[in-house]
Amino acid sequence: MDGIIINELSLSGQFHDSQDFWKNGMPPFYKALQDARSFGVGYLFKQGSFYGAQATPDKTLHDLLTAPEARIIDEAKRYKSTLARAICNPFWDDAPQQDLNAHYLADEADVSGSSVAEATARAVCLLSFIRSLYGKHPVVVTKDGVAIPVGNIWKEQQLYAILFERGELPLEKYITTRFSGGKLDFSLIDDTHGFSLIDNENQNEFIDSFRKFE
Structure with missing residues (x-):
């Protein structure tokens, strides 16, 4: 597997507040990411605007990193550096591989131009946040009427099964x-x-x- 793409569509303001995000949202994200690193997955791609993804009803990821409570909440202090690295380079949209003229659908929603669509064009796996519509594997993306299963993880130990399914483990x-x-x-x-x-x-x-x- 060449890399992992963070799924910005798995954030839709579903975490109640900063405390909820840091305490409940970041630990499974972190553990899934650690699994990827332990198997030498080299690249953690994301959309260039990922920092602006809506994590709580009133805060984006950038807001959560810079909010005063990030210096107080224990889990924020623990996972802040992980999130800070997650919103930085490399960005897949610097050199997108998805067909910009195609239509990509997931659960009948148009995901063209998103990380979900990009994952269909690369030998990668999606990394999603919990409590979203993307708590499933695989995510089936339809490109111009053709169904394409895309690997997806949202908590620890799931990557092992995907690598095994692909014959990479x-x-x-x-x-x-x-x-x-x-x-x-x-x-x-x-x-x-x-x-x-x-x-x-x-x-x-x-x-x-x-x-x-x-």
């Missing part, structure tokens, strides 16, 4: 990353009795069995 890496840290311990698995015994036909059943331990 081996089964062993997916399992040990996705399900480690809980009740399962993979440290004693060897090549003789390990993941090499799993074939394509039964790997989904194998993965489902691990979900029972979550």
Whole structure:
């Protein structure tokens, strides 16, 4: 995966106030972003006007970064640098790859010219905020009548499954990353009795069995 595009359409003023955004909106965004960095996803693209996205009924992202309460709220102090970097370069609209003459629809809404449309033209995944219409994977975008599924994450651990679906993450890496840290311990698995015994036909059943331990 070449990069991730932040989905500005996933912000529509859905967070009640600054406290709600910093306390509830930023943690899942941050954790999903950390997953991307841990797998070496190089670029975090966004629209050039992303800083002006409406996060609360009366504040944009830029407003939240510069508001006095950003120096007081604990979560704001923790995630402020992450958000500040997220609104900076690189901007995909400096060199857009989407077809500017095409019409892009998502859930019957025109998303032409947006990050959602841009994601259909690149080998990337969308990164959305919670509490939006984009709390789903994939996001199905219709370009001039042709449906195109676009990967989308909005909380931690979702990227692993998308990379696995795309064939960019081996089964062993997916399992040990996705399900480690809980009740399962993979440290004693060897090549003789390990993941090499799993074939394509039964790997989904194998993965489902691990979900029972979550």
